[in-house]
Amino acid sequence: MLSKLIAALHDAHLDMTAEEIADTLWLALQMGSLQGEVDIQQAADATDPNTYENVAADQQFLSVLPAPSMMETTASIYLHAQNRSDNTISYVASAPFRSPAASALPNTLALARALRPLMRRIPSKTAVVLNEHATAQRIAETRMRLWAPVFDPAPVRWFDIELVVDIGTSMLLWKKTIAELQALLEHLGAFRNVRIWRLATNNKDRVDIYAGIGTTQEQAQVRNPKELVNPGGYRLILVTSDCVSPAWHSGKIQELLDMWGQKNLVTLIHMLPRRLWPQTVLENADIVQIYASQPEASNKSLKIKKTLTWVGEGSPIKQFLPLPTLTLEASSFSSWAQILTGTQKTWVTGVIFEQSPIDVSLEEDIASDQQGNDALSPKKRVQLFRTSASALARKLAGLLAAAPIPMNLPIIRQVQSTMLQEANQVHVAEVFLGGLLEEIYRDETHQDPDQVQYDFITGVRDELINTVPIPDAYQVLREISQFVQNRYGQPRDFLAFIAASQQGRDPGSAITQGSRPFAYLELNTLRRFGGPFVEFIDELERHIQRINEQHNELHSKVDPDQTVLESPKDYSTALISPTSPNPSFMNETWCNFHWTPWLPLNSSEISTDPGIYRVRAVSGNEIFYIGSTGRNLRERIGDLYRNVMNDPIQMPFSDPHTAAPTLWAWRDATGIDFECSILLLPSQENLELLVHYFLWQYRLEKGDAALANYGRSHPYYIKSGNRSTGRRGYRLPEGSPNPAGGPDLEPLQLHGTPLDRNWMGLEWSEQYPLTGGNFKNIASSPAAYKVIDTTDTDTEELLFVGSTPNLRKRLQDLKQKNWDYPHPMVAFALQSSDLLHYQLAEMESDLLGGYYEQMKKGPKAQFKLSQLDIITSTLSETDVTENL
Incomplete structure (x- = not known):
């Protein structure tokens, strides 16, 4: 066997001394058998150029070599190995690396x-300071006969x-x-x-x-x-x-x-x-x-x-x-x-708190919950998480599914800081508490939570990856790499491991097999960092030269008539490219309704009947707008098309189609075009109610609102008003905040029944008489409200549900309406005073969507009283849902 190895090395023009061959064999024994490693006997047998096995062996050896083009420009950064085991991989060039870390409290400013x-500052009760002005004044007033200083209490924190x-x-x-x-x-x-x-x-x-x-x-x-x-x-x-x-x-x-x-x-x-x-x-x-x-x-x-x-x-x-x-x-x-x-x-x-201990069997409850959680399937875990988690936490979990494994808290914060800046430490905690992750390593000698390594429970990553748009999955690695490059050397950091090559001679530096890099660094950038990295790059370059020589030598031995060798694959890059299936809100059977295929906005195939339509970017995976019309779909969508496309210079007014300014802004900013899918329904269906339902379903699944509903605009554009105002929208100067911009409200989850005090996850007040109530002492703050039908106590039907920026004024207005139902009651759920107008619209739409989900109809007086201007904004006669 040894003679065959020496012959193979000689044929490959690798002139090695006896000592070098002995060192190579010793190193191979220390490294153990690695996945993808070529067996020595197989390599020796491959020296016969007349056999087909020779070509196969060459291909197998080539497949484990890193792509030279990749190695020439970048090095990979991994979590440092916590323990040595049989499933570790040694790296030819390696060094400890202090990776910059993101803040655990990002909103410190x-x-x-x-x-x-x-x-x-307040006046001190003990310390004093000299009041120079008062002292001089006293001396002057006493004609210099009294030189007594005047002291004031010192200002202290x-x-x-x-x-x-x-x-x-x-x-x-x-x-x-x-x-x-x-x-x-x-x-x-x-x-x-x-x-x-x-x-x-x-x-x-x-x-x-x-x-x-x-x-x-x-x-x-x-x-x-x-x-x-x-x-x-x-x-x-x-x-x-x-x-x-x-x-x-x-x-x-x-x-x-x-x-x-x-x-x-x-x-x-x-x-x-x-x-x-x-x-x-x-x-x-x-x-x-x-x-x-x-x-x-x-x-x-x-x-x-x-x-x-x-x-x-x-x-x-x-x-x-x-x-x-x-x-x-x-x-x-x-x-x-x-x-x-x-x-x-x-x-x-x-x-x-009440002054009595809470009667719970804590240990039994925890053990019972843990046992129940352990039995959950991956799909059920993700469903439960998405039911209770906020929109930002759901999006963060999806992004982490595209991140490397294993991961720790600093890497999770890097993903949050670079990819989801509106999230904070609370959303990180939601992911940890969501039953998705498990510990895979903890150093019991330290209590540093940043050193604990985690992975998704088996099967959960595959379920989550379907919620991440493909560009986000690619972008995770790129954004973290940029973060590491820009912030290297800052005081806040954590220990990582920088390495290159999958063949090597440094058995003391290893990572867990199956790990993926969480960042890449350009070698030119790394060289500028100086210190130990100069030696790291020199060693890597020497190895690259040897790899290129071996790669060229093996290519020259392959008969091109027998097979075509593929270029060496960069496995680490392939692992971070998950695919994302078409989300359900893009399907033709979304919410169990029958939608048409996607059509251009000016298509002659669009029906002239009433119906509902959804708009997206061509072949995109986000909904821009959902609307309805009780007249002619082709005419209504045609209005939208003409207003978006006709004038590339000026943003259109918000009439005749209120979504036109926002779609025009998105097209101006990105160059995208739009297409639509329509839904035809029986005439008895309430189109406006179903639009609310679809908008709510989209928010639940996507985590974000449709981009042009609720009066939203592009984040870099001010939206046009209607023609009567004459106010045209425009693009904001670079770096200017959008006064009409901000995050979406977290979608309301289906919870309880319409009369419950916790319906849709809100904290509802007790019921008050509406027509005879005195609302002068009610807060003038934003709120959700529901008007309850008391004529039939066996049902849980509502007359009206909505949101308002001023609860007191709204209740006084509702009190004056001509209700056809005797003794209506009202309940409300107070909200934060900083809610924006479109967030209130999102809340109202969620409530109507949730009500339809439970009752399969709308509140009894909702759309009848809409014509009496109970809804905040004035609704267009042509298309009442255009203001959503």
């Missing part, structure tokens, strides 16, 4: 701006901060986020002092508190919780937690917070968004609106403006003090800062 009111960090098991995910929050509070310059405390919450019978974050829990000394209290005030106690640990469920933490709140203001910073609070201990608390009658208030002096949930209302059970509860969003922090300083009359969301 917005949070800092929200906390600006706390940067005020108002508050100090006690940052209490829940270190329960589930909080490991938030370690970096809290560290960046701590840095923000320390560097803001608003607080006298920021101290850190750790709160051990894994024991349901007791809560221990430790100072600082430097020592392990076993080495640290338990401190007295009263150390945090300042009887003189001027102290803020911030507790960061996800509220799921055993001590929360037993009520031990609530007792501690109540003790602190007697003298100081205790605030809970909940790591999860409000819509996920029911999955935590807050499910058993009253959600309230809290305000302060004076600055510097403690929890004991806080007032309750309104109760948003009715758990335990009127109950004699004693309750803890109100607890302001924030999320990691700028709007939440802004209201809180204004309450503390009294700069503006406002309120903040809070919770009130």
Whole structure:
């Protein structure tokens, strides 16, 4: 066998000494048998040029060589191998690499701006400063007989901060986020002092508190919780937690917070968004609106403006003090800062716990849930995740499915930062809590969550990949590579591994077989980084030269009449190119209706009957617009075509077709053309209602709204008004924000029944008489509302459902309408004051879509009263759905 190997090396013009051959054999034994590796006996047998096996062996050897063109320009970056095993692959040129990391708290600038009111200075009770002007004035007034200095209280920072960090098991995910929050509070310059405390919450019978974050829990000394209290005030106690640990469920933490709140203001910073609070201990608390009658208030002096949930209302059970509860969003922090300083009359969301332990068998519930989750199929896991997750979390999960495996938190944040900048750490948490990922490696010697490696549970990646548009899947690798190149050398980084080639002599540097690079770097760029990378590139270039020589030598031995050798494949590149099937909203059977094939907007095949139509870019995978007309589809769509196509210079007005300005802007920006698919229905069907239903279904599946419905425009364009205004739209200067732009509202999920207090996932009020009600004390804030038919208590039918920017005015208007149904009742769900007009339109459309899904008809008076101008905007006589 050895003689055959030497002969093969000689025929390949590889003049190796005996020592070099011995080293090669030793290295081969150390590396083990690798997938795709050529067996030595097979290589030796392949030296006979007269056999067909010779050609096959040559092809097999070529197939495992990296493409020279790829190796000449780039190197791959992987997660560093955590352990050695038989399934590792050695790399010829390798080096440790500190990859830049994205922020775990991406909205720090917005949070800092929200906390600006706390940067005020107050007069010190002890320190003084010389008032030079007053001193000179006094000396002058006494004709220089009294040289006494005048002192004023020195201005000092108002508050100090006690940052209490829940270190329960589930909080490991938030370690970096809290560290960046701590840095923000320390560097803001608003607080006298920021101290850190750790709160051990894994024991349901007791809560221990430790100072600082430097020592392990076993080495640290338990401190007295009263150390945090300042009887003189001027102290803020911030507790960061996800509220799921055993001590929360037993009520031990609530007792501690109540003790602190007697003298100081205790605030809970909940790591999860409000819509996920029911999955935590807050499910058993009253959600309230809290305000302060004076600055510097403690929890004991806080007032309750309104109760948003009715758990335990009127109950004699004693309750803890109100607890302001924030999320990691700028709007939440802004209201809180204004309450503390009294700069503006406002309120903040809070919770009130009952003074009794919550009766749950926590361990049994967790074990039961885990057992049930383990039995779920991949498809069911994804369905459950998409049902409860936000639109941004669903999109992030899809993008991660296109990312490398394995992955860790820094890589996930890189994907979020580069591909989904509107998302934040909350959406990352939704993905982790969604039952999609599993740990594949954890270093038990460290507690750094960034070193834990994850992968999707078997089968989940394949299910998710179908939700990612193909350009996004390709773009993940490209965008992360650009991120690494642009930010290399910044302080925030993590350990990775840069390598090249799949054949080599460095068995000490290995990655797990099957891993894919999460980024590529140009070798010219890498050389500019200097340091160890210069030697890395030199070694790589020497290897490239050897590879090219072997590649050319083997090609010269192949008989072109026998076979054609393919170019060496770049397997790592092929792995990041998933395919995406046509989404269901593009199919001809979408929502179990019969749609026509896609047609040009000016096609003569478009029906002249009434119906519904959807518009997309030619061969695209996003819906731009869904509309309907009760007259002539060909004429209506023809109006749209002519207004979009006729004038390439000026944006058309919004009449006769309100979608024309937006489609014109998209065409102007990208050069795309449009096509449509139509749906013909029996005359008794309510076209407008079905448009709402289709828009809602599209939002549920896609995660985003149709691009030209709800009055939306292209993000870089201002939309035209109608002809009576004479206002033409235009493209914004580069870099200018669009005042009419912003994110879509998260689609409402189907939940409960129309009369339930949690219908469609909203928090509805109790029912009030509509025609005889007094609404003067109702808030003038945005809200959703529903008018209820009380004539038949056996049904759950609504008369009307909608949204409004001003609830008080809307209810007063509805009160004056001529309802054909006696004693209608109304309920409402208050919304954030910063909702935009199109987000309210999206909410109303979702409610109507969900109602149709459940009842297979619309609210009884909805479209009859639309003609009385109950709907916010004036509806066109030609096509009422054009304003959606």
